[in-house]
Amino acid sequence: MPRTKKEPNRTDELLDELLLDYRTPDDILGEGGLLKQLSQRLIERALSGELNHHLKPNPSAPEGADPGEPSRPNSRNGYSKKTVQSQHGEMELSIPRDRNGEFEPVLVPKHQRRLAGLDEKILALYSRGLSTRDISAQLEELYGAQISVALISDVTDSVSEEVNAWQCRPLDEVYPILYLDALYVNLKVSGRVAKRAVYVVLGINREGNKDLLGLWTGEAESEGAKFCLKVLTDLKNRGLQDILIACVDGLSGFPQAIEALYPNTQVQLCIVHLIRNCLRYVPWKDSKAVVADLKPIYQAATLQEAETALDAFAAKWDGLYPAISQIWIRHWENVIPIFDYPMDIRRVIYTTNAIESLNRSLRKVIKTKAVFPDEESVFKPMYLTMNNIAKRWSRPIKNWKAALSHFAILFPGRFNH
Template identity: 50%
Template sequence: MTITPEVLDELLKGCERPEDLLGEAGLMTELKRALMQRMLGAELTEHLGYAHGETPADGQANRRNGSGRKMVKGKDGAMEIAVPRDRDGSFEPQLIRKGQTRIDGLDDKIIALYARGMSVRDIRAHLEELYGLEVSPDLVSRVTDAVMDEVREWRSRALDAVYPVVIFDALRVKIRDKDSRVVRNKAVYIALGITGDGQREVLGLWIADTEGAKFWLSVMTELRNRGLQDILIAVVDGLKGFPEAITVAFPEATVQTCIVHLVRHSLNFCSWKDRKAVAARLREVYGAETAEAAEEALEAFDEAWGGRYPSIAQAWRRAWPEVIPFFAFGPEIRRVIYTTNAVESLNRVIRKAIKTLGSFPSEEAAEKLIYLAIREHEKTARNVRGWLTAVNQFAIMFDDRFNPLGG
């Protein structure tokens, strides 16, 4: 639709100051009000079968019955409009439904602000400062609470039958206990899958007080019930009880410890001046061509650094059953399961959202905000780098379990 210069000249006649155009009673507000009321009038015409000023059909009892005043709120502020009515009250406008008081995606704006970690108080101040809208705490809570329906649907959605790689990670959040009202540190567990075509997909999130085989078995059972039949490689970060649980649910899965996390854990034992040298020697371990060569490199590391930092080699030996699967893979697959960029990027988004809150009043509040952070992150998530080369290696190594063309 093209608006001619003549129409614009007529509309802008008398607009001399910014507030004449954008103010509460400015041209833009009046134009929006007029357009909405014209559209509502057209809806009533469609409903009744005759236009304003025309005579209704003989015998038609339901007719126009004036209008009612209604205050609606949108991102440009509050606006009063006239909503036309019919005599028998059967008119249900679609533009602004009965009971609706918010327009222009105000709910989406509130949810987006909440997803960035803003408190209810901050959201109210933001909307009032930018848009002149005064919204109640109850309104913000109702809008964000509606997200839980979306969370439940997301958590029960169907999954692919096979994921080449699933990375399991945990982060800690402060949540107020519903019984004792004491704020406690709880773990949020996240499963990040890589699909057959290299897409990153968060499979789910779970909040639990403690780690353990029983908890992880319930997670694995949930994933199976949602359609997941096989995981080729499960990457974990020292999650207690996980190897046992995953081999029960997915007997053929290869459980691989996260090399990056193991290296970081090792460096926690070092003084700052030694970290660079220790990291270089550890790179000889996980960069070895074979498991045998890696074990020799670990022994050499222990001889060089064991006297000063004995805990490092001990940590690697304890994790060795979940380290050595790494050496059976070629560099293409190693690169995919070694790097934690995908998880680290996701965790940064989540931590940014939760850092301003201090603690959550409930597990549901934590789940709601973390889900929204995940949703925002997945809008910009990219495919795994170098996946085309890696997927060919997966197809060769797991030819009876993985068909990248068939899913």
Template identity: 50%
Template sequence: MPRDRKADFTPILVPKRVSRIEGIDDKILSFYAKGMSLSDIKLQLEELYGAEVSESLISRVTDNVMDEVRSWQNRPLESVYAIVYFDALIVKVRQDKRIINKSVYVALDIDLQGKKDILGLWISENEGAKFWLANFTEMKNRGLKDILIACSDNLAGMSEAISAVYPQAEHQLCIVHQIRSSLQYVSYKDRKELATDLKLIYQAINEEEALSALADFDKKWSKQYPHIAKSWQNNWHNLVIFLQYPEVIRRIIYTTNAIEGLNSQLRKVTNNKRIFPNDDSVFKTLYLTINYITRKWNMPIQNWGEAMAHFLIKFDQRI
């Protein structure tokens, strides 16, 4: 607080003798959503308003959000979603006097109107298909009975977990993840040529052309890099689902860019926070951040009408 020997200092934005600052709760939540600590928020408020705000007040304001978080996490879902992306990000949390890595599971949907939303957040010590299975079961209990297309990376057991709860869902693996995995152990001198040959597989017009390109790739590279073609062959069914669809659908399901873009925004916040004191702090921070992000999600995906027309023909008994 600035010194005020002549008693003529007026705090910024706040008249003297005002005990509660109007709009301060929203300001606290805005700072908290950016991953700021209680002490950092306190300093920001003092600089902004010229008034001292206790950390206990800040804590009470953020704690009040938990009821809202629980209500959001348990809200009823639509019975069918066109596309759902699944991914996870890592956060550091204090637990039992240790700092451990935990996985935050995120499910992002595109509904039948072509609009995006977040279905839920879940926290576990490790990312694994068993925990995803529990999340899928929870979503089904919240009313989600069917998913047309599920998109994820190639986590072991993920396809089986999806099929166990949503047996009719098509599971598209992220092509970008598959390419990264394929190039991981390729020497620098071969990388450009090999990547060009991989393009012939995933940029094929249809599955028949893609299979032919994979066979050519295998003949050319199998002696140097036998694991690459084998990986594509082992995951083939889930890698080429997107080839069944027109371009308007292909471009939104062949990668998990939609959810990775969201997670990159969430990571900016978690990186600011660095270490969370508990799981509730993770939920509060990410929930508030998601609230700010999703405010901009007002419009449907571009050319969604064309995509929906295709879905209505292919999945007419399920929509």
């Protein structure tokens, strides 16, 4: 059947009328453009509708009486002017009033000076590492909206309460796998700039879903057991009673701290971080070959096979890069636990995409600032970034179902606690 031409409806006709004077994009998007005018009129009509709903008909009034007549117990009482910030810039609205002062607008509540949607845009830009001045310039460039730096600071400061609540929320009693990692920032401390470690803890719960447990800052030079113990004590106080496997990135203090608070936890060195540390000693031209020759070590079926593969690697590469085999030997105690597990669990432990993807996104945020003025200014954008990432975590990690039965057998009474 041949398609018939779409008949224009009343909406199309109205749009055509509105666009009669359209000449340039500024006529629609610019300051005072059509889009801003329409938004303003639409908001004012909606507010008028809210007041109509508020002024319910008076049962004692004669039939057909105007609900806004002064003879009613409550009635309309003109308008008040209110300037609000929006994504289209400053907007002056006429807010309808009632005679008794009882009307509470929902769309633009009393004392509110920003329209819904503006805060979300500010926070989205802030979560990508933009400074308050950068955000102000970006909003003006995109929308012609002149938003002050002070207002943007107020919006971002509102995140602090969320961060504090998130840092204190209760945790699950058991996490089969925990990833512990650190990123580094320059932080102003007592008027001086110092390098600080930001510790990130990612848990895999019993359903195989990823859960970000918190952020902590400590001195980068002292990644010792004392501060790591503080991090783990915080987790325990929030309800985390047992960790089956803890994957760490080589931070010197975590194995000892885990042994003190979670003595039954198996500490496993993160293979990805171990390989990355090795590649610091290798020029780009040999990196692919080195990575390929390391693979038989950590993918070996048995410990004996892994030791043979390590000897073969050393025989081939020690002449050029002797530091690599020494790194593996030095950390061997925290590498070999993986050979006690069946391949299904090992695949889950190898699945470090979650922590790696998270760290890449966090690094993009923190590298935009040479120096952070305080700890709060570090946590706020990192928290918002993590929230954005967590929204995409809608399913269990890869290979989780295959690993479930093995966890139940290897950790009886603990996995199903």
